[in-house]
Amino acid sequence: MKCKYIVHNLFYEGFTMSKLSEQSDQVVNLSLDKQLCFSLYSASNAMGRAYRPLLDKLDLTYLQYIVMMVLWEHDSVSVKSLGEKVHLDSGTLTPLLKRLEAKGLVIRARSEHDERVRVISLSEQGVSLQQQAESVPQAMLCQADMPLEELQALKQGCDRLFAKLMK
Amino acid sequence: MKCKYIVHNLFYEGFTMSKLSEQSDQVVNLSLDKQLCFSLYSASNAMGRAYRPLLDKLDLTYLQYIVMMVLWEHDSVSVKSLGEKVHLDSGTLTPLLKRLEAKGLVIRARSEHDERVRVISLSEQGVSLQQQAESVPQAMLCQADMPLEELQALKQGCDRLFAKLMK
DNA sequence: AACAATTAAATAGTGCACAACTTAAATTAA
DNA sequence: TTAATTTAAGTTGTGCACTATTTAATTGTT
Numbered sequence: 001m002k003c004k005y006i007v008h009n010l011f012y013e014g015f016t017m018s019k020l021s022e023q024s025d026q027v028v029n030l031s032l033d034k035q036l037c038f039s040l041y042s043a044s045n046a047m048g049r050a051y052r053p054l055l056d057k058l059d060l061t062y063l064q065y066i067v068m069m070v071l072w073e074h075d076s077v078s079v080k081s082l083g084e085k086v087h088l089d090s091g092t093l094t095p096l097l098k099r100l101e102a103k104g105l106v107i108r109a110r111s112e113h114d115e116r117v118r119v120i121s122l123s124e125q126g127v128s129l130q131q132q133a134e135s136v137p138q139a140m141l142c143q144a145d146m147p148l149e150e151l152q153a154l155k156q157g158c159d160r161l162f163a164k165l166m167k
Numbered sequence: 168m169k170c171k172y173i174v175h176n177l178f179y180e181g182f183t184m185s186k187l188s189e190q191s192d193q194v195v196n197l198s199l200d201k202q203l204c205f206s207l208y209s210a211s212n213a214m215g216r217a218y219r220p221l222l223d224k225l226d227l228t229y230l231q232y233i234v235m236m237v238l239w240e241h242d243s244v245s246v247k248s249l250g251e252k253v254h255l256d257s258g259t260l261t262p263l264l265k266r267l268e269a270k271g272l273v274i275r276a277r278s279e280h281d282e283r284v285r286v287i288s289l290s291e292q293g294v295s296l297q298q299q300a301e302s303v304p305q306a307m308l309c310q311a312d313m314p315l316e317e318l319q320a321l322k323q324g325c326d327r328l329f330a331k332l333m334k
Numbered sequence: 335a336a337c338a339a340t341t342a343a344a345t346a347g348t349g350c351a352c353a354a355c356t357t358a359a360a361t362t363a364a
Numbered sequence: 365t366t367a368a369t370t371t372a373a374g375t376t377g378t379g380c381a382c383t384a385t386t387t388a389a390t391t392g393t394t
Contacts, residue, residue: 035322036318036322036325037218037307039322039325039326040207040210040214040325041233042253042325043207043326043332044208044210046332046333047204047207047328048208048351049351049352051204052352052353061380080342080343087209088382089383090342090345091382092381094343094345095344096380099379114341114389114390115389115390116342116343117341117342137202143331144328146328154207154324155207157317157320157321158203158210158321159206159210161318161321162210164310164311165213165214215382216381228348228349231349246374247371257373257374258353258374259352260373261374262349266349282358283358283359283373284359284372
């Protein structure tokens, strides 16, 4: 029962290694402290909260900041290609892009070759916001206050898990 | 400029190591691929998506599942103590607990000693749901398909980052 | 050319997360 | 024992994430 053992260690501390059919007389302990997914979820939420005071100064949310980073890197992208880069779909991106447009940071044009696609590009204001955003990663890093190797390892782990969960 | 170097490696690939005042002639490359926070955010979103088909069978969202796990472990908890365990506040939990109550899974009583506190406890249906939930962590683990040590290291990294961002 | 299938984006509706605020009960201090 | 303070939970409003569906443009097939 190899899989059972793994579950015991990673997800359920206090979960006995008896067969599933013998569970009637035991309390299955779903210890939250031992769940990787909960740690990931909590860390991601905490990250969002940590970004907030920094991004408030730019009047951006974290996802808006992410989208702006894509645009600072590529300038013109379709909603589809943007969605592939940030791993989100039009259901999330369309209203977000409308808000960025309302703030005057992006332009939502139509492609001339294909009327279906929206071409998102930066306004002058959107371009100039990049300078203000440059201090953000540094500020976040100071808050993390962890060895670089550890942060890199954490990033790699997240990337690997993401890749596994996507296929 | 140690901090600059770190930022270069972890956040901005292609960011030169020149002083900030010399940036006028370079394109600052905010490469999304190199951002730890984005990896964390994407992995957390992917995790939520991976849980969904499993939790749909239990008619639970991921956060509802998390809250049920706390209750399966402790049975009776106040909103405040629940919030401390799941790192969320009443703004998120109150509506969620009302939905769990509407499904007949929990009971939202008042404390007799202190009328301010809500005591959340499991209904019979809430208790019996635990058996159906037991297969969920195993199913998730199969999807992750990564060495146990790596998943444990990832969990540790998330926990350490969370702790740093919280203080 | 006509029509079916595909594709890109938008829309509608649910449920988080969060900040800011309100309400009401309990505690403390004057 | 009032009055000020603190505390627990709830409320309001914004912005994600996501599923399912719709609209409209393009492509493919006969």
